[in-house]
Amino acid sequence: MQNSPNSSGKCPFMHGSTTTQENSPTKWWPKSLNLDILHQHDLKTNPYGKDFDYKENVKTLDYQALEKDMLELMTTPQDWWPADWGHYGGLMIRMAWHAAGTYRTGDGRGGAGTGNLRFAPLNSWPDNGNLDKARRLLWPIKKKYGNKISWADLFILAGNIAYESMGLKMFGFSYGRADIWHPEKDIYWGSENEFLAPSEERYSNLEDATTLENPLGATHMGLIYVNPEGVNGKPDPLKTAKHVRETFARMAMNDEETVALTAGGHTVGKAHGNGDASALGPEPEGANIENQGFGWINPKGNGNGIDTVTSGLEGAWTTHPTKWDNGYFDMLFNHEWELRKSPAGAWQWEPVSIEEDKKPIDANNPKLRQNPIMTDADMAMKVDPIYREISLKFKDDQDYFSETFARAWFKLTHRDMGSKSRYIGPNFPSEELIWQDPIPHGKSDYNIDQVKDSITASGLSISDRITIAWDSARTFRGSDLRGGANGARISLSPQNSWEGNEPERLACTLSVLKPISSQHGISLADTIVLAGNTAVEEAAKAAGFDVTVPFDAGRGDASQDMTDENSFSNLEPHADGYRNWIKKEYADKAEEMMLDKTQLLGLTAPEMTVLVGGMRVLNSNYGSTSTGVFTDRPGVLSNDFFVNLLDMGNKWSVAGTNSYEIIDRKSGAVKWTASSVDLIFGSNSILRSYSEVYAQDDNKEKFVNDFISAWNKVMNADII
Numbered sequence: 001m002q003n004s005p006n007s008s009g010k011c012p013f014m015h016g017s018t019t020t021q022e023n024s025p026t027k028w029w030p031k032s033l034n035l036d037i038l039h040q041h042d043l044k045t046n047p048y049g050k051d052f053d054y055k056e057n058v059k060t061l062d063y064q065a066l067e068k069d070m071l072e073l074m075t076t077p078q079d080w081w082p083a084d085w086g087h088y089g090g091l092m093i094r095m096a097w098h099a100a101g102t103y104r105t106g107d108g109r110g111g112a113g114t115g116n117l118r119f120a121p122l123n124s125w126p127d128n129g130n131l132d133k134a135r136r137l138l139w140p141i142k143k144k145y146g147n148k149i150s151w152a153d154l155f156i157l158a159g160n161i162a163y164e165s166m167g168l169k170m171f172g173f174s175y176g177r178a179d180i181w182h183p184e185k186d187i188y189w190g191s192e193n194e195f196l197a198p199s200e201e202r203y204s205n206l207e208d209a210t211t212l213e214n215p216l217g218a219t220h221m222g223l224i225y226v227n228p229e230g231v232n233g234k235p236d237p238l239k240t241a242k243h244v245r246e247t248f249a250r251m252a253m254n255d256e257e258t259v260a261l262t263a264g265g266h267t268v269g270k271a272h273g274n275g276d277a278s279a280l281g282p283e284p285e286g287a288n289i290e291n292q293g294f295g296w297i298n299p300k301g302n303g304n305g306i307d308t309v310t311s312g313l314e315g316a317w318t319t320h321p322t323k324w325d326n327g328y329f330d331m332l333f334n335h336e337w338e339l340r341k342s343p344a345g346a347w348q349w350e351p352v353s354i355e356e357d358k359k360p361i362d363a364n365n366p367k368l369r370q371n372p373i374m375t376d377a378d379m380a381m382k383v384d385p386i387y388r389e390i391s392l393k394f395k396d397d398q399d400y401f402s403e404t405f406a407r408a409w410f411k412l413t414h415r416d417m418g419s420k421s422r423y424i425g426p427n428f429p430s431e432e433l434i435w436q437d438p439i440p441h442g443k444s445d446y447n448i449d450q451v452k453d454s455i456t457a458s459g460l461s462i463s464d465r466i467t468i469a470w471d472s473a474r475t476f477r478g479s480d481l482r483g484g485a486n487g488a489r490i491s492l493s494p495q496n497s498w499e500g501n502e503p504e505r506l507a508c509t510l511s512v513l514k515p516i517s518s519q520h521g522i523s524l525a526d527t528i529v530l531a532g533n534t535a536v537e538e539a540a541k542a543a544g545f546d547v548t549v550p551f552d553a554g555r556g557d558a559s560q561d562m563t564d565e566n567s568f569s570n571l572e573p574h575a576d577g578y579r580n581w582i583k584k585e586y587a588d589k590a591e592e593m594m595l596d597k598t599q600l601l602g603l604t605a606p607e608m609t610v611l612v613g614g615m616r617v618l619n620s621n622y623g624s625t626s627t628g629v630f631t632d633r634p635g636v637l638s639n640d641f642f643v644n645l646l647d648m649g650n651k652w653s654v655a656g657t658n659s660y661e662i663i664d665r666k667s668g669a670v671k672w673t674a675s676s677v678d679l680i681f682g683s684n685s686i687l688r689s690y691s692e693v694y695a696q697d698d699n700k701e702k703f704v705n706d707f708i709s710a711w712n713k714v715m716n717a718d719i720i
Contacts, residue, residue, distance in 0.1 A: 033684045037186040037595050038605045045182040054150055054178040055424060061148040061175070063426055069141055070161040081133045082305045084363035087322045088137060089162035090269020095134040096159025097265060098127065099152075100413045101224040104250050105570045106215025107600065108480030109187045111416030115152035115179040124283035125222040126195050129296050129310040130272070132284050134158075136294075152177035156413045163409070166268055167324035171406040174414060174423035186599055188215070195222035199232050206231065209246035217250040219243050225251075228271075228313055228375035229347040235339055240376045241384035252415055252435065252567065257408040259381055259390040264405035266317040266378060267328045270363055273314035273344035275300050275307055306364045312346035315373035316360040324402070329395035331358070331372055332382050342373075349374040411435060418481025421720055438562050439487040442523035444554035451527065452534050454516045460509065462535040462635045463619040468509045469532020469715065470578065470620065471501045472525075475571045476717040478602040483571045484718025487558035488525035494565050499583060500573040502622065525555035529715050536711060539618055539637035545704045550712050552719060573597070577677040578615050581622030582658070590658060591680045602717060607710040609681060609690040613641040614707040616678070628678035630662070639703040642695035644672065645682045652679065 026034055043050050074092070077083040084090060099117045102110030116122055123132065138154050153175050160173045190213070192201050199219050204211040212219070219226045225247045231239050248258040275298060281287060284295035291297060301307040318327035335351040342348050350371045362368035381387045394401035410429070417423070420436050432438045455465070472490040475483030489495050491510055497503050510524075517527040533549040540547045575582040577594025586593065598608045619634035621627060631640035644650070644662070650671060655661045660679055662672040681687045694703045 033591055033595070033680060033687075035595065035605050035684075035686055037599045038603070038608065040182065040184060040186050040599075047181065048147070052147070054147075055176050057148050058150070058153065058175045058424055061145065063175075066141070066145055066149060067157070067161060069144070070157060071165055073137065073141065073158075074162055074165045078137065080304075081137065082364070084270055085322050085361070087165075088134075089166050089322060091130075091134045091137075092158040092162040093265065093269060095131045096156050096162075096413060098122075098131060098224050099155040100415070101251065102217075103252075103412075103415050103480070104215050104217035105252050105567070106217070106250060107596075108416065108477040108482060108570075109184075109215070110217070111480065112152060112156050112413055113177045113416040113480075114184070115150055115155065115177065116184050117155060118151055119180075119183040120285045121183070121189065121222075124285040124295060125224075126283075127223045127311075129283075130308065132294055132296075133304075149175075150177055150179045152179050159409075159413065163268075163324065166322055168402060168406065170427075171403075171410040172427055172429035173410075174417060174425055174428040176417065176422060176424040190216055190221045192221040196220050196227075199227075209242040212246055212250070215250075217247050219247060226377055228311060228377060230376040233347070235347050235349075235376045235379075237376055237379035237383045241380035241387060244377050244380055245384075252411070253408065255386050256390050256404060257411070259387050259394065260401065260405040260408045261412065262377060262381055263328045263391070263394065263401070264409065266375075267324060268318070268321055270316035270321055270360075271313035271348075271373065271375075272308040272310040273312040273342040273346055273348075275309040275344060277309050277312050277344045277346075280309060309344055312342060312344040313348045313373060313375065314342040314344065314346075315348065315350070315370055316363070317372055317374065317378070319358055319360050319372070321360050321363075326395065326398045326401065329391055329401075332374065332378065332391070333395060337374055337379065347376070349376070349379055416480040418718075422481065434562065434564050435567065437482055437487070437558070437564075439558045440556040442526060442554050442556035443521060446520060446522050446553065448530070448551060448553060451516065451520050451522065451530055454519065455513070455527070455531050455534050456538070458512050458516065460512050460531065462539055463624065464505070464509050465531040465535035466615070466618045466620045467502070467579070468506065468513070469528055469535075470615070471506070472528050473532075473714050473717065474573065474576065474578070474597070474601065476602075476714070477571065477600045478717070479600055481718070485529050485715055486525055486555045486718045487562075488523065488528060488555070489558050489563055489568065490528070491524060492558065492560050492563050494569055494572070498572050500576060500579075500581060500622070522553075523555050523557045525557055526553055529555070532711075532715065535618070536637065536708060539635055540704050540708070542633075542636040543638045543700070543704060545637070545701060547704060547708060549708050552716060555719070576622070578612055579620055579622045580616070580625065580628050580675055580677060585657070590675065590677050594677055601714055603710065603713065605686065606690050606706070607713065609687060610694060610703060610706045611710045611714075612677070612681065613639065613691070613694060613703070614711070616641045627659075627673050627675050630672050630674075630678075637704055637707065639694050639700055642681070642691045642703075645678070646688075646691060646695050652682075 025032060074088050075086060077086055100112035104110055122128060138158060142154060157173060160170050164170055190202055200206055202213045202216055218224055226240060226243050227233055230236050231243055244258065279299060281297035282295060284293055287295045297303055298307055298309055318331055320327055335354055337349040338352050339347055340350045350373055356369060359369035360372055362370050381391045473485040477483050490501060495501060496506060513527050513531055514524060517524045530551060533551055536549050537547060575590055575593040577590060582590045614637060616628045617631045617634060617636060617638055617640050619629060630644035631638060649665055650662045651665050653661050653663060658676050660674040661670045662674060664671050681691045693699055
């Protein structure tokens, strides 16, 4: 093929320009509602397709063989990335920790459950430097066991086996984390435009650690927890302690667990900063193609081993960095410490004086010994009064420290896996832990129709039944598999007093449903869901469709002592677009908050659309307001919401803050009132396209069937 003499030489291909931010609609119309959060992880990105079930595949795995191979990996150094002291344990523990450590209680996002450490931005965060090498060291094992083991499980298993190989008895391990195949763009990691930007950008008051922007958990963009050199890189252990306490609390850890994890993480391994950090090559996502996914390449020497630069700090914390012992506390409390600079120029604490035999052996030369180090967070364990008391307790009781750490590590690495009933494999503990949100099994062999008849005869309105079922189920978060209708925790503290649950109305509805639950000897949780289902069925029948909403029996009822009230407070809704409610004005728009809730519920954009339209005509608004109830026959499962929203006989005008009126063009009379959440289904081009489908004359039955399908998905989101 010859070039035309008049050709400019411009490449004729688009090169993905239609998918880049610069050429997307949001570049031209930045205020438009971006629905991308609902389009993550569809089957087009998954090489296994819809029929592959990882949780069934992993049950066929030879667990013993895999764990034996993993153990051998720990002490089988590779020339391309030598192991410190001939043991990869420290590196593998750091990888597992950083995979799990992104979890935050605010929205349940982050954590180790998806293998997202393979993708941007996490694979290129400054705090995850050289973990690309840890992942590559695992490739032979992944290659060998293939579909039966996920990367997500491998990351955490590697950390567990590393600790076991160093002498720690682990509390347990569960398989079952399925991999994702695309970066999680829907997770908000902060608004900063650069890594390690000053902390002030995410705190309203840096002196008050609790003012860290929600739902963030780390002090800087690109870090897992806190800056090891101190707040904004300025050493001050007492100030650092406040930020450590807040960031670990946002990871669901108390003070004792925080000390145990800090000490246990630094009992083994070392920090790397023996060189010029500015000389390193770009992170994996920014590296050249010939680097094949490797980042942070060091041009000095071999670029590894003695020349490794990761955090910038340099040194080990204990005398024996490949052995599980109490050396961390001995080192911390039996020496005085002073600030020094690492070879890479990072602040670190080193002993004022130390016996030669207390120094750790050099990681690469057994003939040398080097000074131990402590980070500013380590020093916080010594100077903060609360942390100090816990640390001294651990120092004097090695067994208690080991057990506390093992339990905290299990919590760290399993916090986003949901209840124990989801665990897979031979090594998970039988003990029920309160952070697993335990729920006893409920009765399933009962006459469902008899219960439904009792609910219908109770006199509860369709609105009341829809509302309690929805409010109970909407707490589910697919991010960490918490919440949902199972357990009937809507009847317990703190949920029974949440503003969004309308406590007085809730109490009245419960007073009717609890006796029905007792009468039939079934759980309140099943009764609540059945109440919602009967309401949907009656409303559909009123619209001319005789349908049965699917129902799975067997939910149980949690008790108050099975419920960690503080932990469940993170699930409290501050807005619910489905019930047209927002607690107060927020920086985020009501429709944006609805998208966030929709993604956590695992719903698609079409499912969100049909649910909102159905919930409106079922008269389920918070406080029974008429906003968005575009129908003259509330309680009938009709497509009236969409028909009237799109009716060109109407016009729309602003009536106040987040308040609109739909006005008849001919008479000028106000026909309906609306919120921005209502009108977004007519103004956003994508959502309007779905609304048009449901407004069509020939799709009334489709609307009912699709509503029931989406409703059933929410009611059963927490059932395995």
